[in-house]
Amino acid sequence: MNIVEVKNLSKSFMQGDTEIKAVDNVSLEIAEGEMLAITGQSGSGKTTLLNLIGGIEEATEGEIFIDGADITLADKDELARLRRQKIGYVFQDFNLIPILTVRENIIMPLLLDSKKVGKRRFKEIAGYLGLENRLDHLPSQLSGGQKQRVAIARALINSPSIILADEPTGNLDRKMADEIMQLLIGLNEKGITILLVTHEERYANMCQRKIVMRDGKATCETTPAVPQTSQ
Amino acid sequence: MSYLIYLKRSLMRRPKRHLSLFVILTCAFILPLLISIYRDSSAYGTEQMLLDWTKGETFHILNAAEDDVALFENIGGLSEPRYEDGIIYLHILSDDEWKNFDSFNGYGFRISGVIDSMAETCLTVRAFEYNYAHGIPDDSSASEQSALLILNLFIILLSSLVVGSAYKSHIRRFSSDMGILRSLGAEDRQIYAIFIAEFAVVFAMSAATAVAISAGVMKLLFAAYLEVDGVDGLAWVIFRMNPLNTALHIAVFFAVLLVVILRTLIKSSRESAVSAMREDIQSSEMKNKLPKMKFKATPEKSLASLWLSRTNKTYAGCLWVSVPIITVFLFLFGYLSLDADFISEAPEYELWITKDATFGGFAREDIDYIKSLPQVESVKCLRDAPEEIFNQATDGLMIDQIRIKLTSPGLHKEVESLLSSRFTGMEYTIRNFQAVAEQGAEMSKGIYLMLAFIFSAMFLFAAIIIYMKLRDYISDSRKTVRTLSTLGASDKTVTSSYLRQSAVSAVIATAAPAALSVILLILAAIPAAVKPSPDLRLCAVYLAVSALTVGAFILPVYRSVKEILEKRGSGI
Known part of the structure; x- marks a missing residue:
């Protein structure tokens, strides 16, 4: 069953009098439990495609189905609910709230959804990501790798249908980046669907499938020869 | 040369920031300048009154x-x-x-x-x-002059502290510039020189504008309503602006502000070049021990409680600015209303005619003549001791004063003229209290217009500082707003959480000045033996000021959050 279906999706911006097509007639499908990489050079449109799927940006044309519902028809509040309940986001810049502790950052999606914190689930996630000793720290007191672990924990807390990860290794050194990739692969092995945007071939090749984007178009779709590995 | 280039670029690059600083400084100047003009005018009026009275x-x-x-x-x-x-x-x-x-x-x-x-x-x-x-007033006038000078110095000091707080917000927007300059090897004194030169330029423009506005408005108000020259029972006030006094006020203001600004610059220079370039200001201001996050009935309430407990420092700063300013205005309004009511109060007897006792008092026919005038409703005849009041003149009693109540107060000039033509000798003095009350009523219009002017300047002063601080606060919260939105918080939830936080301060900003001004008014009225009572004008003014204050706290937050949410698609 497909969790995400994108049909003939386009997104244009006006730069002065010139129309820039950031995403140009892209179609793709992501099956439940799949780990898909979108790769390409800077400015190729991969982050815009991710933001369109996440309902952060509005499409100019086309349809996006998440769990069978067309989100291009949804209003702002419905999109917000979708992000709260079905999507977990992980960013290159971590996007942690600076005035909240690690614990509070992780449970923020629950607060926004007026849900209680399940202590077992919280403990399980914090333990899996190795954050037990950092829960009362502020983001400014963490390393880059730790910040990204917090972001992943936050993305997982609401048990989303899919995790959208936008260059999650972009701000990290190689060792940390490898660690984060292994965590994502591990999550995927637990059955979580992951859409990964990365410009690093090495990490794209760790996914089950990859789509290469150029000038807003999905130019080719391949299945990497190197199988994904988890530690 | 490089200073000048930076100065020019800085002024051009962030014109809105410099414009805000210019308006803040201009408004800060206006109240001390108004007091200075009043002080000069009162001194000049008193001198002229004495010279006119004594003829030298x-x-x-x-x-x-x-x-x-x-x-x-x-x-x-x-x-x-x-x-x-x-x-x-x-x-x-x-x-x-x-x-x-x-x-x-x-x-x-x-x-x-x-x-x-x-x-x-x-x-x-x-x-x-x-x-x-020689037109030199007595000690009471001299002490009034000294009291006004001390009051002005106090206002200048307070205004400087408030301007200092606004300047802190101003300089914070340039902290990355400072960090870059420092990392390029600029010494602290070179950085101070740049920012002080920039401040001096804005200060000079503000001072000139404030002097022009204050002098122009006061001249118009004096000419139309406030100038008193030649009315018994009222102190003379004639428009006067002593250039030396004005220059002295500007110099003191500049000197005090320079100290405040240097202090701000030195404090910000203590940050390292790296931290000055860092943009995450809010978390650097966080306390070590954080209050616990509470889950409330709705996400809006939970978030608002979080902001109130963690990031409310800006609002405390806004309250330090707005509460004293609005308290002073409400107090001034209440106090001057009492004063305006007093000077414009309709007299019970519009005209008084007095005869020098050495001439034997009024004759029976004098009293009958006055009573026979159709414009006269009643008269009250008094001997030289005012407490001995007689309702009817009796033969054999020496009547020194006749108080006349008219059928309509508007007839006072007509009756005064009739009395003047009948009672022509030097022994008679005719006093027209209705004319004094009418002049008082005219003056009270001027007092209210002056209050409106003072309020406009003071409120603009406070509102711009609040606007700057709250815009900066929301701008510093940009990352939080966008992250929340990405995590699935609806626009309504995010906006409402920040508005709730703002509303708490808005309520304090409206309630505290009302309570404080009433206390001050009661205290100020004690020596004058006047009992201030709730009055419709004061309530209306309070409601209007409250509405403006709530607007000053809510609008910048609403607009800023909305702007961030609207731009969220262009890069989180």
């Missing part, structure tokens, strides 16, 4: 005829007598003798001796000390 002479001999002049000629040490409109004027020739109490009294006795030597004369003498005759 030592002795005024009243009820005189031109033939009496010869009696006062060739008195040693005194000027030759001068006759004008029934009064003979003389002055002591030597200033030292005039200033000396004994010789001043000695000359007074000599004049009285001349008068006493005459049989059946109605001449009376009035003597003026040296200071009065």
Whole structure:
């Protein structure tokens, strides 16, 4: 069953009098439990495609189905609910709230959804990501790798249908980046669907499938020869 | 040269920031300048009133005829007598003798001796000390002048602290510039020089604008309503602006502000170049021990409680600015309303006619004449002791004063003219209290207009600072707003959480000044034995000020959050 279906999706911006097509007639499908990489050079449109799927940006044309519902028809509040309940986001810049502790950052999606914190689930996630000793720290007191672990924990807390990860290794050194990739692969092995945007071939090749984007178009779709590995 | 280039670029690059600083400084100047102009005008008015009253002479001999002049000629040490409109004027020739109490009294006795030597004369003498005759007021006027000066210095000091707080927000927007300059090897004093030069330029423009606005508005208000020259019972106030006083105020303001600004610059220079370039300001201001996050009934309430407990420092700063300013305004309004009511209060008896007791009081026919006038509703006849009031004149009693109540107050000029033509002698004095009340009513319009002007300046001053601080606060929260939105918080949830936080301060900003101003008003009214009572005008003004204050706290937050949410698609 497909969790995400994108049909003939386009997104244009006006730069002065010139129309820039950031995403140009892209179609793709992501099956439940799949780990898909979108790769390409800077400015190729991969982050815009991710933001369109996440309902952060509005499409100019086309349809996006998440769990069978067309989100291009949804209003702002419905999109917000979708992000709260079905999507977990992980960013290159971590996007942690600076005035909240690690614990509070992780449970923020629950607060926004007026849900209680399940202590077992919280403990399980914090333990899996190795954050037990950092829960009362502020983001400014963490390393880059730790910040990204917090972001992943936050993305997982609401048990989303899919995790959208936008260059999650972009701000990290190689060792940390490898660690984060292994965590994502591990999550995927637990059955979580992951859409990964990365410009690093090495990490794209760790996914089950990859789509290469150029000038807003999905130019080719391949299945990497190197199988994904988890530690 | 490089300073000038940076200065030019800085002014051009962030014109809105510099414009805000310019408006804040201009508004901060206005109240001290208004007080300074009032002080100069009051001093000048008092001087003119004394000169007009004394005519610069030592002795005024009243009820005189031109033939009496010869009696006062060739008195040693005194000027030759001068006759004008029934009064003979003389002055002591030597200033030292005039200033000396004994010789001043000695000359007074000599004049009285001349008068006493005459049989059946109605001449009376009035003597003026040296200071009065030279327009120098008594100690009470001098202490009022000193009190106004001290008040002004206090206002300048307070305004400087408030401007300092606004400047802190201003300089924070340039902290990355400072960090870059420092990392390029600029010394602290070079950085201070750049920012002080920039401040001096804005200050000079603000000072010039504030002087022009204050002088223009006060001149118009004085000309139209406030200028009093020649009305008994009211202190004279004539528009005057002493350039030296104005320059002194500007110099003191600049000196105090320079200290405040240097302190701000030195504090910000203590940050390292790296932290100055860092943009995450909020978390650097967080306390070590954080209050616990509470889950409330709705996400909006939970978030608002979080902001209130963690990031409310900006609002505390806004309250330190708005509460004193609005309290002072509400107090001024209440106090000046009492004053305006007092000076414009309709008199019970519009006209008073008094006869000098030495002439034997009013005759029965005088009283009957006044009563017979169709414009007169009733009269009250008094002897020289005001507490002895008689409702009806009785033969054999010496009536010194007749108070006249008119059928309509508007007839006062007509009746005054009738009385003046009947009671023509020097022994009669006619006082028109209705005319004084009408002038008072005219003045009170001026007082309210002046209050509106003061309020506009003060409120603009506070509102811009609040606007700057709250815009900066929300701008510093940009990352939080966008992250929340990405995590699935609806626009309504995010906006409402910040508005709830703002509303708490808005309520304090409206309630605290109302309570404080009422207390101040009661305290201020005690010495004047006036009991301030709730009045519709004060309530209306309070409601209007409250609405503006709530707007000042809510609008910048609403607009800023909305802007961030609208731009969220262009990069989180």
